[in-house]
Amino acid sequence: MRRAVATWLDERCGWRTLKRVLLDRKIPKGVGWLYTLGSISLFCFLLQVVTGILLAMNYAATPDQAYLSVKYVTEEIPMGAFLRGLHKWGASAMVVFATLHMLRVYFMGAFKYPREMTWIVGLAIWLLILGLGFTGYLLPWDQKGYWATVVGTKIAEQAPFLGEEIATLLRGGAQVGAVTLTRFYAIHLLLLPACLVIGLLVHLFLVIWHGISGPPDRERR
Ligand code: HEM
Numbered sequence: 001m002r003r004a005v006a007t008w009l010d011e012r013c014g015w016r017t018l019k020r021v022l023l024d025r026k027i028p029k030g031v032g033w034l035y036t037l038g039s040i041s042l043f044c045f046l047l048q049v050v051t052g053i054l055l056a057m058n059y060a061a062t063p064d065q066a067y068l069s070v071k072y073v074t075e076e077i078p079m080g081a082f083l084r085g086l087h088k089w090g091a092s093a094m095v096v097f098a099t100l101h102m103l104r105v106y107f108m109g110a111f112k113y114p115r116e117m118t119w120i121v122g123l124a125i126w127l128l129i130l131g132l133g134f135t136g137y138l139l140p141w142d143q144k145g146y147w148a149t150v151v152g153t154k155i156a157e158q159a160p161f162l163g164e165e166i167a168t169l170l171r172g173g174a175q176v177g178a179v180t181l182t183r184f185y186a187i188h189l190l191l192l193p194a195c196l197v198i199g200l201l202v203h204l205f206l207v208i209w210h211g212i213s214g215p216p217d218r219e220r221r
Pocket of ligand 1: 034035036037038039041042043045098099101102105110111115118119120121122123124125126200203207211212213214
């Protein structure tokens with residue numbers, strides 16, 4: 001019965017082919033734990049999506065409600081502190097693992113021909129991850145987040161040529177305030193995740209398309 005349902009679905013959606021292409025891939029000899037850093041980063045991303053959706057269900061992005069809504073999640077909702085902790089530590093874990101993955105790729109020379117585009121898309125992904133960390137930090141609307149954003153946008157202001165325009169665009173004015181919170185909320189929940197999903201789809205497509213490179217000494221043999 002199960003097999004019949006699986007075949008019925010396969011003939012209509014081709015999921016067996018999808019499984020073969022995505023999961024039953026040949027990998028080169030000699031790959032080890034260092035090659036799991038990309039998948040760990042992917043796991044962190046999925047964790048951030050799930051915990052972020054649950055947090056967003058109880059969050060209010062206004063200066064008078066933001067702090068209280070985060071306090072409510074932490075103190076009133078069952079397992080709310082755990083949920084918040086997962087999202088907070090998950091964010092740091094994602095930065096750490098994506099950076100370690102990037103270093104693995106760099107030191108093993110896996111960015112070379114024909115994987116330059118995988119590397120370039122990876123760099124964009126890394127910047128998007130940092131952007132998610134920066135915009136998320138303001139959302140609890142506490143002293144730490146507020147002053148970190150003041151400092152961060154002041155740094156952006158120092159950039160040559162377009163610095164002031166970029167900082168004003170981010171803040172929605174000359175000061176960090178209500179508009180900044182709304183902007184960071186929209187950037188954190190909509191803009192950056194949408195760009196990241198597109199970037200990751202392209203990245204993973206390229207990884208599957210080229211196949212994973214072997215360790216450098218084995219490539220030479
Ligand atoms: C959330 C972020 C990221 C995810 C989920 C991700 C995912 C993956 C996965 C699953 C692989 C295949 C397995 C592996 O080599 O670990 C891979 C390979 C690769 N990634 Fe990433 N990656 C991310 C960030 C980056 C960054 C920041 C860079 C570089 C700037 C990068 C460059 C590459 C390259 C060049 C490969 C091919 C490696 C090879 O063929 O040996 N990735 N990525």
